Amino acid sequence: MxxxxxxxxxxxxxxxxxxxxxxxxxxxxxxxxxxxxxxxxxxxxxxxxxIPRFVPLKNYAEGFGLEWKLHAHTQYDSYTGVNISEKRFFEETKWPRDLSGQLILEVGSGGGRFTEQAASTGAIIVSIDYSQAVESNYNYNGDKGNVIIAQGDIYNLPVKYGYFDKVLCIGVLQHTPHPKKSFMELPKYIKAGGSLVIDIYANKGIRKLFNTKYWVRPITKRMNPDKLYTRCKNYVEFMWPLSKFINKIPYIGKNINWALLIADYRGRYNLSENLLKEWAVLDTFDMLSPAHDSPQSLNTIKGWFREANLDNVEVVYGYNGIEGRGIKKKDLVK
Ligand SMILES: C[S@@+](CC[C@H](N)C(=O)[O-])C[C@H]1O[C@@H](n2cnc3c(N)ncnc32)[C@H](O)[C@@H]1O
Incomplete structure (x- = not known):
């Protein structure tokens, strides 16, 4: 720093x-x-x-530290040459491209692919993550004059209340021990009239029962992250030729691959074969390793936004399952 x-x-x-x-x-x-x-x-x-460290270096997010160390640039647009992260960042936040003079707090920044996007707006970004992923983010974004990176916890963020024009928390809440409590922390840091954007995995009731990752997670989330990563990588390598064939089965091919725990982005993202496999290894590990994975229903998230007393609330199915946006009321104190 x-x-x-x-x-x-x-x-x-x-x-x-x-x-x-x-x-x-x-x-x-x-x-x-x-x-x-x-x-x-x-x-x-x-x-x-x-990097200033406000939490113990070793914690429940160790797997994420490994994930973003081994796949530091896998999802960066500047690496793939495809504007996947840029599209998601601006479509999901609905923020303008120029945010010069504004302050953004990013919570759970991982490897920093959205830090890169936030930084492109000209705003000052304070990016915080609980895991050692901050090191990968620092390697890519740390030299940018408008990015400050710290290792911290959503439950005790090392920043001031009511200080930020915008708060972004995407891909994170379902991976915290108490998603609602985590969510409720975020509005505290926004200035009156400022914007909150979150997303979270969707729990679509009975369909969760057929999501095979939840069948194996009781075992895999307890595994040593290095060992699990090696297994995921070998598994994807082994299955890759077969998954290519399965993907071609009309209507259900892609779903079969996901049920087989192959994160199959063929046809969804215009990536080369090598990049598709790299994304598959990353996301197969991402499905199986996190200590916490608590999807929520649309109504639950609507309820959280109501309880947080935000204005202009929009909670819809979208990126990552459910995306939510709201504005902190002008008369709301902390
Ligand atoms: C799936 S990654 C998402 C990273 C990034 N936002 C993205 O979408 O690429 C989830 C991140 O949340 C972080 N995280 C989990 N619990 C956290 C907590 N209590 N405080 C801050 N970050 C946390 C993890 O360390 C991990 O990097």
Missing amino acids: KREHLKYLACPSCKNDLFIDLIEKETNNKIEKGSLKCPKCNESYEIINF
């Missing part, structure tokens, strides 16, 4: 301003190793590899 990034961060517990307590190593005007401190709580937070 740069010294001037400090003003965008706050103590995760009491929201007080932090100060730079120690700089052990500074490279190109960036603090590579050191620590931040809260004068009120007296709590210290390490800066490791340029």
